[in-house]
Amino acid sequence: MPFTWLVLILITIATVGFITGRNRALRSAGGDSRDLHSLPVYYGSNVAMWAIVPAAIVLIIWMLAQPFFVNSRVLGTLPDTMVSEGSSIGLVMSDVRRVADGLDTAVEQAAMTREEAASISTETSDVRELLGEVGVALGSNVSPEVLQGAQLYRALNATSSTIMTVVVLLIALGGAAYSYSRSNAQFRARNTVERGILALLIAAASVAILTTIGILFALLFNTIEFFKLYPAADFFFGTNWAPSFSGRGGASDLGVLPLLWGTFYISFIALLVAVPIGLFSAIYLSEYAGPKVRGIAKPLIEILAGIPTIVYGLFALLTVGPLLASMIGKDTLGWMQGGTAVMTAGLVMGIMLIPFVSSLSDDIINAVPQAMRDGSYGLGATKSETIRQVILPAALPGIVGAILLAASRAIGETMIVVLGAGAAARLSLNPFEAMTTITAKIVSQLTGDADFASPEALVAFALGMTLFVLTLGLNVFALYIVRKYREQYD
Amino acid sequence: MNDMRIMERKVDTKEVKIAAKDVQVYYGDNHAIKDVSVEIEDKTVTAFIGPSGCGKSTFLRCINRMNDTIDICRVTGDIMIDGEDIYNPKVDPVQLRAKVGMVFQKPNPFPKSIYDNVAYGPKIHGLAKNKADLDNIVENSLRRGAIWDEVKDRLHAPGTGLSGGQQQRLCIARAIATEPEVLLMDEPCSALDPIATAQVEELIDDLRKSYSVVIVTHSMQQAARVSQKTAFFHLGHLVEYGETTTIFTNPVDPRTESYITGRIG
Structure with a gap:
């Protein structure tokens, strides 16, 4: 049947x-x-x-x-x-x-x-x-x-x-x-049904948790598989990333450091853009803007969060990259060789992160009790003095939490990097050179036609695991800080 | 005995510090304060009493223009401090608030150390020449706030870690530190226990020597204990204003009498 x-x-x-x-x-x-x-x-x-x-x-x-x-x-x-x-x-x-x-x-x-x-x-x-x-x-x-x-x-x-x-x-x-x-x-049918509903809710929660555990184990087993084929020390401490698809095994250099460096460098520039702009716009929206401006501006900023990252990638590749190249490229200052660079990806990623920082910070600043503001104004402080010396210190742990959440988004971002930063794995301090990140390399390792059992393909799992541990650590840290902050005012 | 004290108080009367004339306050369409005219004397404790929602806190917040921070609030009429109209466009509300200190209903120490809480006002107004000067201001303010002995060994502990009564005295010390001429208190004891209340009341009586103190209170006993002048507000009107003893023993307006004897409120 x-x-x-x-x-x-x-x-x-x-x-x-x-x-x-x-x-x-x-x-x-x-x-x-x-x-x-x-x-x-x-x-x-x-x-x-x-x-x-x-x-x-x-x-x-x-x-x-x-x-x-x-x-x-x-x-x-x-x-x-x-x-x-x-x-x-x-x-x-x-x-x-x-x-x-x-x-x-x-x-x-x-x-x-x-x-x-x-x-x-x-x-x-x-x-x-x-x-x-x-x-x-x-x-x-x-x-x-x-x-x-x-x-x-x-x-x-x-x-x-x-x-x-x-x-x-x-x-x-x-x-x-x-x-x-x-x-x-x-x-007592009512009580029995109530227990049934409880079981349903528990089951729903378990599905989410079990899936996470499942993904983690899939990553873990494949990572172990990879480390059987490729020495872990070379992976973690190797400074050269040069996978070879023709050869088998030892012919490839699969050092994670250049990718890790690229990831951090691009994320750092992104945060350098997103944190000040996001924070200042949050301060403006929560402390200065009237309800009308706020009602229009806040949704507009949040639209940024709804744009698919591939669109940001296109923006990086077709607009920001060429713009930077023409401003400081070969013809003028000669700093940049091409449109794809750490700077391009970092700038665009920073724009992507603005709504994360601003909308979270806005909520946190609003959560600072009005009594704090009244107390400060009552002492004859101006608005910006109040914000600088009373509100921001009170909201700081929450803002740090928001920034860390934005950072873990930046580390996990792929499309902007693929299109904006180039594909060369490189250990360099120059922000105008092309570099690449862990996520972008996971894509390129798995979309090639390598044998799935080769270290060149399995390295993707080790990279994924590294990324997972990084972002998990950041998220746990961010949640810890945000939670600690919440205890203060409730 | 009581009569003797009344005589003494009458002799104490000083020149007018705050003069309000025909003050109207609107919250949006709501007419919260209607035709309030009052003259508040220097070096005197003036109590505002009245049932909840009668406008006494709103009127208090007009005196240092704290209502400016509320978008929908509109104030008309004149309020003069030392003969100067505080609603004159030339007056900077920020400067005004340094001169007219305020203590709030709920203790609201900043999430900073005790020292930084008190030093906050002097720092932003540049009242201290150097660190030693600032230390002096902080110590004096804490002493006058009657809290120095309790906190002198932990000046750098967070102000939020103090008890409710200590927090409120810290807030009073914080308000004194900017050397105001007028101190506004919005139900300063409503969140405190009787012992802390007694301490704060003692402090208020002490502050009268240097400042004009205006206190909003729900407790008629408190008004009778700490104030020399009392104003009774009802439904946005100033019903009666006069010597505290007169208001409590021999009110002119029947509404005042009803409120004091507990028939309305």
Whole structure:
């Protein structure tokens, strides 16, 4: 039975359960809903919940586990000789799956019957040609072992699906029946539903956390894989970044320092632009601007935050770079060789970060109690004296937190660097030279056609891990500071 | 005994420090202060009493133009300090506020050290010639704020770490440090416990020697204890103004009597 049908039947059971559960509870109270412990809708929801939740959990777990189970069973039947003559066990398994898919397609298109697909053998017919006719192209003739594996694969999958459908429906009906039997006036359906909602919220939170952990582990395992192929000391302390795509292994220099330097240098220039402009505009908006100006200017500044970074990248490549090059380039001061430079990317990234700094700082400055301002004005201080000596010191921890959050954005930024800063990994102090960052190099390492198991590709994970640790550290530090600040005034 | 003190106070009366005439205050469309005329004397404690929302705090904030910081607030009429109109366009409100100090309802020390809190005003107005001079100003202000003995060993600890009563006396010391001529107090004891209140009241009585003190209070006992003159506000009007003892023992206006005896408010 197709999956969609199963879901539809589950929903139907839940709906019927909702209505009958509600009615049964009402009947048990003699039709007077005031005699019920909970509102009638809670009894219905309780039955629907019991019908759908356990069944859905079993369904999801079953669907996750089934491929593992089927794969290991099929692998067990394949003779060891198959594996040794092929390159790896994974390749043989993917052959098996392809043939199985082909047989499925053939059955669907009515080129053969279900029984034929299950009993077909390489001795009696040319499977490759047969499958070719229905549009499934195979690279080589199908060996009898693979065909048998494919048939077993199909059979197992079919059986498993059937059992799954039956089990899930039984659980759904069982759950509905159990909770239906409990739907009477004394049953505290409201509390049960409340617990169900709590579980739903916890599940939502867990999904986010588990995903983070999953990503972290994926990064971690691939990083370990990389360090098996490439010495960690060379990666962390190497000053040369020169991956070679033709050679294998030792031919590449994969030192992270030039990339780390580029990342910090560009982020530093970006912050140099964003912090003063962002902070001053926040001060203007929160302390000087009238409600009308504020109502217009604040959303306008925040629009900057909504511009996709690729657009900023274009701006860097097509406007800022050529502008800088014509101002201080070959023809005038001769400082810049081309449009792409640390300065170009840093300036544009700084513009991108202005709304982060200004909008966070604005909130923080507004959170400084009015009593502080009154106290200062009451002593005859001017506005700027008050801001400089009372408000900014009071808001400083929060502003530092905002700047650190902006810094972690700058470190993680990719597109502006790719388009604005060039691609040369370089350790240099000159801000008018092209440099590159960790993020930009991750892109170029993975978009090439390198073998995925080579250190040149796996280095992307080590770079990603480095970046992850950096930004995580910055974020934790920023949150720590912001939280410490909040304790002061609440 | 009490009568004796009244006689003594009458002799004390000084020249007029603040003279307000036909003051009107509007918050947007709301007419908050109506036709208030009052003459506040120098070296006297004047109490403003009245039910919540009667406009006494608003009028207090007119005297040092703190209402300027509220966008929708509009003030008309004349307020003269030493014969000078403070709403004259030529008057700089910033300078005015240095001359007319203010203490707020809730203690609001800056998140700085005790020393820096007091030194803040003198520093921005350049009152100290050098560090030793500034130290002197800070010590004197803290002494006059009756808090020196409690904080002299921890001048560089944060002012926000003091108790509520200490914070309020620190704020008073901070206001004194700029050497104002008038001290405005907006319910300075409403956030304090009885002991701290007693300390602050004692301090206010002491400050009368040098300043004209105007205090807004909800507590009629407090007004009776600390003030020589009392003004009763009701619904934006100044109902009655006179000697504190007269107001409390023999009010002219029936509304004043009702308020003092607890029938309105």
